[in-house]
Amino acid sequence: xxxxxxxxxxxxxxxxxxxxxxxxxxxxxxxxxxxxxxxxxxxxxxxxxxxxxxxxxxxxxxxxxxxxxxxxxxxxxxxxxxxxxxxxxxxxxxxxxxxxxxxxxxxxxxxxxxxxxxxxxxxxxxxxxxxxxxxxxxxxxxxxxxxxx
Amino acid sequence: xxxxxxxxxxxxxxxxxxxxxxxxxxxxxxxxxxxxxxxxxxxxxxxxxxxxxxxxxxxxxxxxxxxxxxxxxxxxxxxxxxxxxxxxxxxxxxxxxxxxxxxxxxxxxxxxxxxxxxxxxxxxxxxxxxxxxxxxxxxxxxxxxxxxxxxxxxxxxxxxxxxxxxxxxxxxxxxxxxxxxxxxxxxxxxxxxxxxxxxxxxxxxxxxxxxxxxxxxxxxxxxxxxxxxxxxxxxxxxxxxxxxxxxxxxxxxxxxxxxxxxxxxxxxxxxxxxxxxxxxxxxxxxxxxxxxxxxxxxxxxxxxxxxxxxxxxxxxxxxxxxxxxxxxxxxxxxxxxxxxxxxxxxxxxxxxxxxxxxxxxxxxxxxxxxxxxxxxxxxxxxxxxxxxxxxxxxxxxxxxxxxxxxxxxxxxxxxxxxxxxxxxxxxxxxxxxxxxxxxxx
Numbered sequence: 001x002x003x004x005x006x007x008x009x010x011x012x013x014x015x016x017x018x019x020x021x022x023x024x025x026x027x028x029x030x031x032x033x034x035x036x037x038x039x040x041x042x043x044x045x046x047x048x049x050x051x052x053x054x055x056x057x058x059x060x061x062x063x064x065x066x067x068x069x070x071x072x073x074x075x076x077x078x079x080x081x082x083x084x085x086x087x088x089x090x091x092x093x094x095x096x097x098x099x100x101x102x103x104x105x106x107x108x109x110x111x112x113x114x115x116x117x118x119x120x121x122x123x124x125x126x127x128x129x130x131x132x133x134x135x136x137x138x139x140x141x142x143x144x145x146x147x148x149x
Numbered sequence: 150x151x152x153x154x155x156x157x158x159x160x161x162x163x164x165x166x167x168x169x170x171x172x173x174x175x176x177x178x179x180x181x182x183x184x185x186x187x188x189x190x191x192x193x194x195x196x197x198x199x200x201x202x203x204x205x206x207x208x209x210x211x212x213x214x215x216x217x218x219x220x221x222x223x224x225x226x227x228x229x230x231x232x233x234x235x236x237x238x239x240x241x242x243x244x245x246x247x248x249x250x251x252x253x254x255x256x257x258x259x260x261x262x263x264x265x266x267x268x269x270x271x272x273x274x275x276x277x278x279x280x281x282x283x284x285x286x287x288x289x290x291x292x293x294x295x296x297x298x299x300x301x302x303x304x305x306x307x308x309x310x311x312x313x314x315x316x317x318x319x320x321x322x323x324x325x326x327x328x329x330x331x332x333x334x335x336x337x338x339x340x341x342x343x344x345x346x347x348x349x350x351x352x353x354x355x356x357x358x359x360x361x362x363x364x365x366x367x368x369x370x371x372x373x374x375x376x377x378x379x380x381x382x383x384x385x386x387x388x389x390x391x392x393x394x395x396x397x398x399x400x401x402x403x404x405x406x407x408x409x410x411x412x413x414x415x416x417x418x419x420x421x422x423x424x425x426x427x428x429x430x431x432x433x434x435x436x437x438x439x440x441x442x443x444x445x446x447x448x449x450x451x452x453x454x455x456x457x458x459x460x461x462x463x464x465x466x467x468x469x470x471x472x473x474x475x476x477x478x479x480x481x482x483x484x485x486x487x488x489x490x491x492x493x494x495x496x497x498x499x500x501x502x503x504x505x506x507x508x509x510x511x512x513x514x515x516x517x518x519x520x521x522x523x524x525x526x527x528x529x530x531x532x533x534x535x536x537x538x539x540x541x542x543x544x545x546x547x548x549x550x551x552x553x554x555x556x557x558x559x560x561x562x563x564x565x566x567x568x569x570x571x572x573x574x575x576x577x578x579x580x581x582x583x584x585x586x587x588x589x590x
Contacts, residue, residue, distance in 0.1 A: 007540035009533045037542050063572045065538045098541050
C-alpha cells in the first residue's frame with residue numbers, strides 16, 4: 001500500500017536540477033512523476049521511480065543527500081468533490097497531509113494522487129475502511145506500464 | 150577486532166613522564182638556566198631584551214624567576230626572518246621547517262641533530278602515552294614537508310619502533326584502502342581530516358569500526374570534546390589530543406594519556422605558564438589564559454616565554470595514569486582564530502559546539518563574515534547530511550531555525566544559516582579553513 005519515494009536535497013541555483021536527472025537518465029531510470037519544493041535557498045526534489053533502490057544507490061554514490069519516504073498513491077474520482085471525499089476521511093482520522101502531487105495519466109476514468117502523510121499507517125487504515133482505493137506498488141507500476149510509461 | 154592495550158608496559162623513554170616532582174623541578178631549573186644563558190650569549194634579540202630589563206641570566210635563582218624574563222612573540226620570528234633567532238651556527242643545523250605563512254613571509258624554525266632526537270623522543274613519549282608500542286602500524290597522514298606535523302610524527306613513531314606508513318595527507322580513498330589492507334592500528338592527522346576519512350569510508354561502504362584501527366593522534370588545529378565523541382562513536386577508535394606548535398618544536402609538546410583527561414606537557418623539555426593575555430601577568434593554576442612556553446632543551450632555536458596565543462588552563466591535579474606532568478585544559482580556541490563580529494568575540498569552536506548540539510550535524514561548515522551597509526553579518530554554511538535531511542520543507546526550515554538558535558544562544562549573534570549540498574564546502578587535508586572574512590576593514 002505504500003510507495004517508495006526518493007527525495008534529494010538541491011541548492012537553489014541554475015543547473016542544480018539537471019545533475020540528478022541526467023544521472024538517472026544515463027542509467028535508464030524513468031521518472032514516473034516528480035515534484036519540486038523550493039525555498040529561496042534550497043529545494044527538495046521528490047520523485048517516484050520503479051527501480052528506487054538502484055536510483056538511491058546511484059545518487060548516494062554521486063554524493064547526493066537522498067531520503068526514502070513512504071507515501072501513498074490514492075485513486076481519486078475525476079469529478080467535482082472527488083478529492084473532498086478523501087480529505088474528509090483524513091480529517092476525521094486526524095491525519096495531516098504534508099504535501100501531494102499527481103500522476104498525469106488517468107486509469108479507468110480515475111486520477112492518481114500521491115500523498116505524504118504525517119502518519120502513513122493511520123491514513124491507510126482510515127482510507128481503506130472508507131472504501132477508498134490505496135494503490136499498491138505492484139498495481140501502480142502495472143497501471144503505469146499499461147498506460148505506456 | 151579492537152585490541153585493548155591497558156596491560157602493555159610503558160616504554161623506557163616514558164620514565165621521564167613519571168619523575169618525582171622535586172626531581173622534575175630541579176631538572177627544569179638547571180635546564181632553564183642553560184637555555185637562558187645560551188639565548189643571552191648567542192641571540193641578539195634575547196640579549197637586547199634582557200639588557201633592557203636589566204636582567205642577567207645569573208638572576209635566575211628559582212623557576213619562578215622566569216616571570217621576570219621578557220616575552221617572545223610570533224612577530225619577533227617574522228622580524229628576524231629567516232635566520233635571526235638561531236643560537237647555533239649553520240654547520241650544526243640539520244633541518245628547517247616553516248609555517249604555511251598565509252600572510253607575508255613564513256616563520257622559519259631550525260633544528261640541530263640533538264634537537265631532532267629530542268623531538269623524536271617527545272613524540273615517542275606522546276605515542277607511548279596513548280598506549281601505542283612497537284608492533285603498531287601507524288598511518289601518518291599529517292602533511293610531509295615544511296609543516297612540522299608529517300616529519301615530526303614520522304620520526305617519533307619510528308623511534309617508538311612502530312611501523313610507519315608515510316602516506317601524508319590527501320588521496321583519501323587510497324588512505325582507506327591502505328588502512329584496510331595493511332591492518333593499520335593507529336592514525337595521526339588533523340581531526341578535521343579524520344572526519345573526512347570517516348565520511349569517505351561511509352561512501353565507500355567501509356565500516357571503520359570493523360578495522361583493527363584503534364587510536365587516532367589528532368592535533369595541529371583546535372577541536373572540541375563533542376567532536377571527539379563523534380569521531381569515537383563513528384569510527385570505533387580512541388581519539389587523543391596531541392599539542393604542539395612549530396615555534397617551540399612541532400607536535401609532541403603535550404599529549405593525552407589513555408585517560409584522555411587533557412594533554413600532559415612534557416615539562417622536562419618545555420616549561421609552561423598561563424598568563425593574562427592583556428596584562429602579561431602570570432595566572433594561578435586553574436585560571437584560563439594564554440599559554441606561554443619556554444624551551445628547556447632546544448639548541449638551534451631556543452624560545453623564551455613564547456606567547457602561543459592558545460587559550461587554556463594548567464592543572465597539576467594527579468592524573469590516574471600517575472604522570473607527574475601537568476595537564477592542559479583542552480585547547481579549543483586560539484586568540485588567533487578570534488573573530489570580532491559586531492564587537493563580540495566569536496571563536497569558530499563555539500560555532501562548532503552549537504552545530505554539534507543539533508543532532509546529526511557533522512562539523513562540515515564554513516563561516517562567512519561580511520559587512521553590509523556598515524553592519525557585520527555572519528553567514529554559516531552547513532552541509533546537509535542524510536541524518537538531518539527531510540523530504541518536507543517545514544522540517545528543513547525548522548532545522549535551519551534550530552541551528553541559528555543554537556549559534557545565537559552560544560555566541561550572542563544570530564547568523565544567517567545556509568543549508569548547502571553535501572561536499573560543497575572545500576575539504577582540507579591539513580588544517581581546516583573554517584572562516585572567510587570578506588570585510589574590508
